[in-house]
Amino acid sequence: DAGVTQSPTHLIKTRGQQVTLRCSPKSGHDTVSWYQQALGQGPQFIFQYYEEEERQRGNFPDRFSGHQFPNYSSELNVNALLLGDSALYLCASSLAEGAGGSGELFFGEGSRLTVL
């Protein structure tokens, strides 16, 4: 049973560039959430996608955008990169409660973004 997979695992960008991160949810899951984790801190919620729509958004600027595809996979896009965007970006999947989900989140290994 494949867990949550993320790509790429590491990437380096320069200020002002754009980046796309990808996530495939755990088999059977229909909901994808994205989190940003700075060094030494807990993850912070960016947004959640369900049925190809952004269902909820955290306190992040519009430079952060996403997409969910019909196969439930998801992308996180960040435009006009800043030095402060350097972090571990984590994808979490879950099964919607209406579909029998318990609310439990399962995380991928993350994408480490370094902005120079």
Added chain:
Amino acid sequence: KQEVTQIPAALSVPEGENLVLNCSFTDSAIYNLQWFRQDPGKGLTSLLLIQSSQREQTSGRLNASLDKSSGRSTLYIAASQPGDSATYLCAVPEILNDMRFGAGTRLTVKP
């Protein structure tokens, strides 16, 4: 706004010791609480999920309790092993789908 605090920030114990990690949250109107483990530079591994109607959950040497009224949860690790060394994080929902995390407790188990 939900705030999650974990104490202590770091803990070092000898192998074989039983230990307790603490998590507190400010808004007791939660519908679940989840404990995770994170190894350096890695993603989060789900350890235990406690629904609001439950008082505790057990998995192997791990036991997590939940006291909603006091806004507290504890993670008990029995007979600690060097392989248990990691950062342990607790998380509770803010609004529906926004999980709020503590900063974690960094555990070191010495052989």
